[in-house]
Amino acid sequence: MSRVGKMPIEVPASATVVIEADRVRVKGPKGELEQRISDRVRVVDEGGHILVSRSTDEPYDRSMHGLTRTLIDNMVVGVTAGFEKVLEIQGVGYRATLKGKAVELQLGYSNPRLVEPPAGIEFEVPVPTRIIVKGCDKQLVGQVAADIRSLRKPDPYKGKGIRYLDEYVRRKVGKAIK
Numbered sequence: 001m002s003r004v005g006k007m008p009i010e011v012p013a014s015a016t017v018v019i020e021a022d023r024v025r026v027k028g029p030k031g032e033l034e035q036r037i038s039d040r041v042r043v044v045d046e047g048g049h050i051l052v053s054r055s056t057d058e059p060y061d062r063s064m065h066g067l068t069r070t071l072i073d074n075m076v077v078g079v080t081a082g083f084e085k086v087l088e089i090q091g092v093g094y095r096a097t098l099k100g101k102a103v104e105l106q107l108g109y110s111n112p113r114l115v116e117p118p119a120g121i122e123f124e125v126p127v128p129t130r131i132i133v134k135g136c137d138k139q140l141v142g143q144v145a146a147d148i149r150s151l152r153k154p155d156p157y158k159g160k161g162i163r164y165l166d167e168y169v170r171r172k173v174g175k176a177i178k
Contacts, residue, residue: 003066005069012076015079019043022037026076037068052069077138082136086133097128101123117144133148149163
């Protein structure tokens with residue numbers, strides 16, 4: 001039995017879970033999420049707890065068991081507490097400013113880059129060298145943060161660029177002078 005898949009998911013009072021034949025919908029104070037589930041996995045609501053079980057012990061069913069449980073748990077956490085990724089900008093003249101809901105990035109290019117948030121995502125810029133990406137969908141928050149990071153990846157020689165807050169960039173030694 002899957003160690004992850006057999007753990008029950010606790011549903012707080014502020015969230016509601018609707019289980020349909022092939023979908024699970026979770027609604028809470030931060031938003032509403034929906035996930036399609038495999039027909040080889042059973043999802044049951046037992047009064048405040050959600051249990052995920054599989055029908056057979058085939059490798060595909062085992063993989064879907066743990067995945068489905070984790071996806072539903074991330075939905076419950078997302079609509080109640082939310083997710084966030086913090087990006088840090090390093091470099092002389094590199095900075096971010098909030099323009100309405102979008103973020104304008106000065107990254108050493110001739111023109112600033114404007115990043116519009118998709119639906120369900122919001123940006124915060126507490127200081128000019130830090131961007132916080134917030135939302136209830138864990139996958140979307142991570143994808144938007146990765147897209148922003150890809151505008152100027154961290155340089156291993158000078159250390160300039162956009163990186164995650166806890167990311168370590170291994171510095172390389174430059175060319176040696178003879």
